Each structure stands twice: as C-alpha cells, then as structure tokens.
Amino acid sequence: MKEEWIQKAYEIAKERYAAIGIDTDQVLEQLQDFHLSMHCWQADDVKGFEVQAGAMSGGIQSTGDFPGAARNIDELRADVLKAKSLIPGDHRLNLHEIYGDFQGKVVDRDEVTVEHFQSWIDWAKENHTLLDFNSSSFSHPKSGSLSLSNPDEGIRKFWIEHTKRCRDIANAMGEAQGDPCIMNLWVHDGCKDVSVNHALYRNLLKQSLDEIFEKEQPMMKDCIEGKVFGIGLESFTVGSHDFYTAYAAKYDKILTIDTGHYHPTESPADKVSAVLPFVKELMLHVSRPVRWDSDHVTIMDDPTQELFSEIVRAGALDRVHYGLDFFDGSINRIGAYVIGSRAAQKCMLRALLEPRELISKYELAGEGYKVLALMEEQKAMPWQAVYDMFCLKNNVPVGDAFIAEIEKYETEVTSKR
C-alpha cells in the first residue's frame, strides 16, 4: 500500500476521532506501550524439547498436522523472530518449562534448573525480548488425572518440586532482564467421571499451592489459571475459576483469565470488573474457543473486543498482562501468530479509541439511546486507518502485505523441514 494513502487516511481518521474527543496520536503512543506475551507453543503444537517427550496429555490437545512445525530450539527461535518481525510493537515471549535447552539430555521435571534456560536468557537479551514462564504439568508419565492435588504423596511432591523450581527459574529470568517475569501456573487436575472427593482434591491443591508460594521471589510474579474442564477430565476440575479466584484474592496472586475456560455463554470480559476490586492484577490468555476450549487462533470477534474494552473502561491497563494462548496445528503457524497477535492489538486499539467519557456522560444522564447510538457508530469508525499508521510507524507490513512475507518464509524455510 502506498505510504501516501496511509498518511492521508490517517489524517482523516484523526479528524473524525478528534470530533468525538479522542486524540489518535496519543492512542498510538498508548498502543506502542501495549506488550503482548507471545506464547512459544504455537510454533510446535505444544510439544517442547524434552528428549524423553511422549504423547500430549493433560486435558489439552492440538489438532492438525500442517507441515513446518518447529522441531528444535533453533527453528522455534527463528519462527518466533519471523513472526515478531510482522507484528508491530515490542512483545514478550512466554516459555513453558518443556521448552528448556536440555542439550540432548534427559532432564526430568523435578530436576530442571536455570541453567537449562540460560541460552534463552541470552537469546532474549540479544533480541531485546522480555521473558515470561510457565510450569508444565501435562504430557508426562506422572501427569495422570491429578498432579498437585494427587492423594499420592510421591506424585504430589514431584509436581510441587517442579513448580518450585520453575519459580526459581522465573525469578532468575526476572533478575536477568530487570523486569519481573510473569509465571503462570495451570494444572489439568480433574476427574473423568463422578467422584466423592472434590473437597479432598481441592484441599490438597490448596496445600500444594501454599507450599509452592512459600518462598519470596521478588523478580517474578505468580499467576494462577482455572478452567471448566479438560479432555478426558470432563466431570470435575479441581482448579476451577472459583477456586483460583478465591485463592488469588486471599493470597494476592495474579488471576489468569483464559478466554476458552468458561461455559460457552459465560463472558470472560465480564470477569474483569468483577474481580479487579479484589485482585491486584490479571493475566490474560487470549484464545478462541470454538464449541470447546479448542484454542483456535484469536480473531477480532465480539468476545475478544469486549474483553479489551472492559479493561480500558475499568482504567486497568497497567494491571493486566496480555498473554496469548492459542495453538492451531492445521495452518501455517507463523501466520497463526501474526493473525492472532494483530487481532489482539486491533481489539486493544478499538478499545482505546472508544469515546468513553462521552458515552459515560450520556449513560449517567439516563440518555440510553445516545449510548446505544454512539456504541453502534464506533463499529464503523476508521480505526483501521489508525492501525495501518501504527504498522507503518513500526516498519512492519501494512494490511495483508504480511501474507507475502509468510509465503516466502514458508517456501524458503518451513516447507523444507
């Protein structure tokens, strides 16, 4: 697209937004300060680099076998950098423990140390990227149905040890980068069928968490993620949304909201203002559930828009961490990163461009139709011209021009794997 057109369209958009009290130049600055935490696991369908890796388990599943998945750490790093080069702005990288640099050695989950992540820390520094982290309780012979809530003390202790070590690693990453590393804890624990031991499992999970969080770790932050159910664990989830909301509120943890982890008609966006009076910060796992927690690539759909709008409306921009969590193995994976990340950004941009003050004034004055009218008008405002300008300013392809770049990378790199 011609630069001149982008400039012209932006100037017109700027005037249109100014007329409703929105300064687009200022919004562009805010968007520059909006950092996604890109999940490393879209590049290889959540496989990771453990030498002893087995089949995927733990209630999650990646479907599709599009050629070109990253097979090792170098390929994954190259893919992430390629994706980043097509996404405007600076973004963090979110690693799972199974993506350590194990150097061809079997390192069990209760043996992992920061040395297995030193090359990531160095890579991140070289590439001006901040790291986030996750403990990994799935896809392991000891995953079973229950990990941190397992009545078998040996198994429980194994996962407690793993998670404690992960916190040490996250803290070391935070120290190295001079910015707290956000570590997410999600365990799949649950029951396939009816059970009379819900309380037992939840008490055990609480005890395990208490032990895990005992150690002060100043350069990392803990977040905890619940869900409705996992595959093969359909009847009961130990770490439900209620469980973790209560835990986060009581023990001052970050609550993770994964957009695929609620009942189909439940609104993740509505959680934002409901929990913010009680928890200091939120972590998002932006995804797209299609009929179940399918983790399709994020698009600009209504639930995603509403989620970002609710954060901006709540004045909570600085209390939220913006993780992505989709993994589609059926399409070009770099394409998946770029589409999903850009969609999340566009939703944030539209949220920032909303004339909140004006709409709120009408709402508080009881002028309901004006509220509705303005909300409807926003849908057709020229936000796209503002996003194009953002891409131009950040030196990344504008509009669908990224397709050609991905095609080239596919021909030259991923199709040869």
Ligand code: RNT
């Ligand atoms: C699973 C959770 C969890 C994982 C990643 C891989 O339902 O959403 O966040 O997707 O940790």
Ligand code: ZN
């Ligand atoms: Zn998630």
